[in-house]
Amino acid sequence: MDLFTFLMRSLSFPNKTIAEEFATHWTPVFVKKGAYIARQSEPNLDEFILLDGTATSRIYDAEGRDICVGLHRGACVLTPNIARTQTGISSVSIEATSDTVLMRINSETLTELMIASEPVRDWANNILREELAQKAGREWCLAALGGAERLAWFRQRHPMYETFFVHTLIASYLAVTPVTLSRLRARNA
Numbered sequence: 392m393d394l395f396t397f398l399m400r401s402l403s404f405p406n407k408t409i410a411e412e413f414a415t416h417w418t419p420v421f422v423k424k425g426a427y428i429a430r431q432s433e434p435n436l437d438e439f440i441l442l443d444g445t446a447t448s449r450i451y452d453a454e455g456r457d458i459c460v461g462l463h464r465g466a467c468v469l470t471p472n473i474a475r476t477q478t479g480i481s482s483v484s485i486e487a488t489s490d491t492v493l494m495r496i497n498s499e500t501l502t503e504l505m506i507a508s509e510p511v512r513d514w515a516n517n518i519l520r521e522e523l524a525q526k527a528g529r530e531w532c533l534a535a536l537g538g539a540e541r542l543a544w545f546r547q548r549h550p551m552y553e554t555f556f557v558h559t560l561i562a563s564y565l566a567v568t569p570v571t572l573s574r575l576r577a578r579n580a
Contacts, residue, residue: 392442392466394494403514413511416504417494428469428485428493435481437495439469444491445555448475448483449563457484459563460529462549462556465491468518472498474526488556533566541565542575 394414395407404410417440422428429435431451441463448461448470460483463469475483505512532544545552545565553561553576562572 397440397466401514403517404510409510416500417496420493420495422487422491422493424487424489426487428487429481431481431484433481434479435476436479436498438472438498438501440494441465441467441469442492442494444487444489446485446487446491447560448485450483459560462552462564464555470522471519474522538567538571538575542579
């Protein structure tokens with residue numbers, strides 16, 4: 392998918408001209424499988440749209456163990472900068488799990504465009520609202536549901552993700568062990 396087509400999926404852009412102008416501010420980035428788009432504890436001032444490919448968001452503890460907090464499949468907006476950084480330092484690592492095609496824009500540039508253009512502001516605010524709703528939905532799932540219900544929730548929210556992501560990442564995202572996920576998948580195939 393190209394950036395203009397992705398932007399036009401949003402109802403925020405009343406005409407093609409505004410979306411075309413907005414698209415000119417983004418830069419394409421190609422990231423190979425296994426490379427990082429952002430690294431935890433390192434500066435990151437960019438916003439990203441994943442046009443094609445897959446990526447994960449993970450948080451690492453002091454011993455290097457990781458927890459998957461996001462699974463991303465293009466075309467989508469990666470977690471907005473304001474939700475994944477503190478004072479310009481990334482709180483998560485985002486890793487390409489396949490070769491990816493991204494579009495990148497500096498978050499300050501996006502803020503300036505949001506101030507200057509109501510459609511851009513509406514688009515960005517809708518993206519942030521959707522991201523916060525998705526994060527709240529995952530938190531609710533982890534707090535309120537058992538393993539089988541978590542898997543059902545995941546399948547309903549993320550159809551086909553089981554074919555795009557390794558099951559250890561899905562297990563981490565659902566806060567279950569890989570063995571538990573395997574048993575749940577066998578029971579609910």
